[in-house]
Amino acid sequence: xxxxxxKQWVFGGVWAASLAAAFLLGRSAVVGDRELSDSAESTEDSxxxxxxxxxxxxxxxxxxxxxxxxxxxxxxxxxxxxxDVVLQTATTTLLAKQKGSHTxxxxxxxxxDSDTLSAQSVVxxxxxxxxxxxxxxxxxxxxxxxxxxxxxxxxxxGTFDNKMVGALNGLLQEEMPAAAKLLDEMDWNYQxxxxxxxxxxxxxxxxxxxxxxxxxxxxxxxxxxxxMRTIMNAWVDDDPNRAVAYADGLEPGHLRNSLLEKVAGExxxxxxxxxxxxxxxxxxxxxxxxxxxxxxxxxxxxxxDSGAALGxxxxxxxxxxxxxxxxxxxxxMMDQGKQVEVASxxxxxxxxxxxxxxxxxxADSWERYQPRLAAEWTSVIADKTVRNQxxxxxxxxxxxxxxxxxxxxxxxxDDPDVVKRELSRVTKNWATHDLIDATEWxxxxxxxxxxxxxxxxxxxxxxxxxxxxxxxxxEGISVEKRxxxxxxxxxxxxxxxxxTQAWSYLLKSSLPPERLASAQKSIFRVxxx
Numbered sequence: 001x002x003x004x005x006x007k008q009w010v011f012g013g014v015w016a017a018s019l020a021a022a023f024l025l026g027r028s029a030v031v032g033d034r035e036l037s038d039s040a041e042s043t044e045d046s047x048x049x050x051x052x053x054x055x056x057x058x059x060x061x062x063x064x065x066x067x068x069x070x071x072x073x074x075x076x077x078x079x080x081x082x083x084d085v086v087l088q089t090a091t092t093t094l095l096a097k098q099k100g101s102h103t104x105x106x107x108x109x110x111x112x113d114s115d116t117l118s119a120q121s122v123v124x125x126x127x128x129x130x131x132x133x134x135x136x137x138x139x140x141x142x143x144x145x146x147x148x149x150x151x152x153x154x155x156x157x158g159t160f161d162n163k164m165v166g167a168l169n170g171l172l173q174e175e176m177p178a179a180a181k182l183l184d185e186m187d188w189n190y191q192x193x194x195x196x197x198x199x200x201x202x203x204x205x206x207x208x209x210x211x212x213x214x215x216x217x218x219x220x221x222x223x224x225x226x227x228m229r230t231i232m233n234a235w236v237d238d239d240p241n242r243a244v245a246y247a248d249g250l251e252p253g254h255l256r257n258s259l260l261e262k263v264a265g266e267x268x269x270x271x272x273x274x275x276x277x278x279x280x281x282x283x284x285x286x287x288x289x290x291x292x293x294x295x296x297x298x299x300x301x302x303x304x305d306s307g308a309a310l311g312x313x314x315x316x317x318x319x320x321x322x323x324x325x326x327x328x329x330x331x332x333m334m335d336q337g338k339q340v341e342v343a344s345x346x347x348x349x350x351x352x353x354x355x356x357x358x359x360x361x362x363a364d365s366w367e368r369y370q371p372r373l374a375a376e377w378t379s380v381i382a383d384k385t386v387r388n389q390x391x392x393x394x395x396x397x398x399x400x401x402x403x404x405x406x407x408x409x410x411x412x413x414d415d416p417d418v419v420k421r422e423l424s425r426v427t428k429n430w431a432t433h434d435l436i437d438a439t440e441w442x443x444x445x446x447x448x449x450x451x452x453x454x455x456x457x458x459x460x461x462x463x464x465x466x467x468x469x470x471x472x473x474x475e476g477i478s479v480e481k482r483x484x485x486x487x488x489x490x491x492x493x494x495x496x497x498x499x500t501q502a503w504s505y506l507l508k509s510s511l512p513p514e515r516l517a518s519a520q521k522s523i524f525r526v527x528x529x
Contacts, residue, residue, distance in 0.1 A: 128205030128238070129173070136170040146170045150182050153195060160191045168198045173206040180214050188223065197230045204234040208243070225258060232259045236266045243267075244278055261293045268300030276301065276312050283321060294324045302332030310345070314354075326357050334365035356381045363390045371398040375409055388418060395422045396429070403430035404441060416450055423454040431461045439469070447478040456486045463490055464497070471505050487511055488519045495523050 139146065149167045152159055171179055179199050186192040203211040208231060215227035235243040244263050250256040267275040279297055282289060301309035306329060313325035333342050339362070346358045359377045366374040374394050381387035391413070398406035403426055410422045430438035442458055445451050459473040470490055477483035487509045495502035506519055 132170060132172060132202070132205070136172065139167055139170045144170075147175055147178060147182070150179055150195070150199075153191075154182055154186050165194060165198050168195065169202055171199065171202050176203050176206065176210065179203075188220075193223075193226065196227065200227055200230045201234045204231050205238065208235045208239075208246070212246075225255065228255060228259060229262050232262050233266055236263050237270070240267045240271060240274065257290050257293065261290065261296045264293050265296035265300050268297045269304065272301050272304045272308065283316065283318060287318070289321060291320075291324045294321055295328045298325045298328040299332055302329045303336075306333045306336065306338065306341075323353075323357060326354065327361055330358055330361035331365065334361060352382050356383045356386050360386055360390050363394060367394045367397045371402070371406070374398075388415075391418060391422060392425070395425050399426040399429040400433075403433075403438065407441065411445075411450070419450045420453045423451060424457040427454040427458050428461060431458055435462060435465075439473075443473070443476065447476055449479055452477045452479055452482050456482070459486065459490060460493070463493055467494055467501065467505060471509065475510055484511055484515055488515070488523075491519060492523050499524060 136146075144167050146167050146169075149164050150171075153164060168179075176199075183192070183196055183199060186195070200211050200215065203214070211231045212228070215224055215231060218224050218227055232243055232247065235246075240263070244260075244267065247256060247259040247263055250259070264275060264279065267278070275297060279294075298309055298313060301312065309329045309332070310326070313322060313329050316322040316325055330342060330345075342358060342362060346355055346362075349355050349358065359381045363374040363377040363381075366377070371394060375398075378387060378390045378394055381390055395406055395410060398409075407423060407426045407430070410419055410426060413419050413422070427438055427442055430441075439458060439462075442451065442454055447455075455473055455477055459470040462473070463470040467490075471487065474483065474486040474490055477486055487506070488511070491502045491506045491509075494505065503520075503524065506516060509516075511519065
């Protein structure tokens with residue numbers, strides 16, 4: 001019943017497609033920012049060429065079949081986002097979503113059975129040239145010319161606003177050299193950096209290599225780096241394979257690493273499987289991939305599909321790469337509020353290393369807002385080094401908000417060396433905000449080797465404010481050798497600002513005569529005052 005109309009769409013070009021779609025769906029097709037009716041005037045005024053390079057037809061589930069029964073020729077296909085599939089026909093590209101029981105296997109032998117496709121809406125996404133032409137027509141109707149806007153920004157920096165920067169999206173390809181010349185005349189500041197970014201985004205849509213050549217001519221390493229990141233970000237959105245190929249071909253160094261990190265993150269958002277396949281190949285040929293690139297990719301993969309990202313991460317054979325990837329995915333799952341899934345994953349994981357990694361990620365995620373829960377997860381970490389790192393991170397956060405709670409928890413830890421180290425950390429943070437409470441709590445504990453490092457830390461913190469209190473605290477250190485060492489260190493520190501006062505406190509201290517004489521010689525280098 002719709003055979004003639006659909007044949008005109010598939011074999012007659014993009015414009016017939018838009019009009020046929022509008023008719024079939026009982027409404028106008030939307031092109032760019034304009035509504036397209038079936039009048040010739042509207043078609044001509046749209047600014048798009050009927051022979052445009054490409055168009056994307058998005059098909060979503062609906063009761064109304066858009067195609068008649070019968071196969072549609074397919075030139076190419078690739079799976080995206082699970083069950084969706086991109087189909088390249090002779091004149092257009094179709095994104096066919098799964099319908100009912102049909103899956104991507106419906107595409108076989110270069111044909112797609114049309115009864116697997118249906119549509120609720122049809123959207124034409126024009127090329128960059130076409131988008132610019134349409135935008136340019138709209139701007140010129142309002143008397144706005146992008147090059148004049150750029151010149152105005154140069155001559156009148158005070159006129160800078162977002163609308164003027166947005167108008168630069170109407171720059172045509174042939175205007176780019178003139179735009180670059182104007183940019184070269186601008187003083188470098190925050191505003192001109194934004195203008196440069198917008199111009200480079202526009203230029204990349206026309207010719208990435210020309211945009212790169214201009215970026216390479218810029219002065220200043222940071223300026224070049226920022227420009228290249230802008231270009232790669234725009235390029236990977238439009239053509240990730242060529243963007244990756246370019247970045248991969250650069251000489252090893254900061255620029256290459258920086259661009260590939262950017263590419264990994266952006267590509268992972270839009271085409272996760274393609275990005276993963278590229279990364280897999282990179283792993284086989286490069287055993288020194290930067291952790292930042294791995295994190296950038298897996299952060300994007302986890303955002304799109306944490307299950308698939310976790311599967312990819314667990315399949316990595318390189319231990320360091322695997323750890324970084326797994327950590328990034330778990331962190332991403334925690335950020336997305338998937339605590340239940342992470343806990344379930346922990347229980348089902350048999351690898352002790354992976355269990356520790358998961359527990360550490362959970363503890364890190366909760367340490368700021370739920371420190372008691374973080375403490376529970378920290379306690380299940382088997383590896384001593386990993387556990388101690390988690391404890392230090394937790395105590396640093398916990399002691400900033402609730403130092404008394406953090407201190408009580410630290411005192412219950414089994415490892416005396418950890419107790420010494422972390423109690424000093426708590427005391428230092430606590431004293432910064434409330435010296436009196438920190439001092440009262442610490443001096444209220446029985447003197448012991450566990451508390452000695454914290455007492456000494458507190459004494460050093462208060463020395464310049466209250467030397468007498470500092471010396472009293474040092475005298476309370478339980479281990480004699482450590483007590484004497486602490487007193488001498490405090491005397492040396494105080495002598496830098498008041499030698500007479502320092503010597504007075506040392507004379508009143510519990511230092512034995514021989515230790516006092518040694519301190520006198522090492523600190524003051526003169527006979528006794």
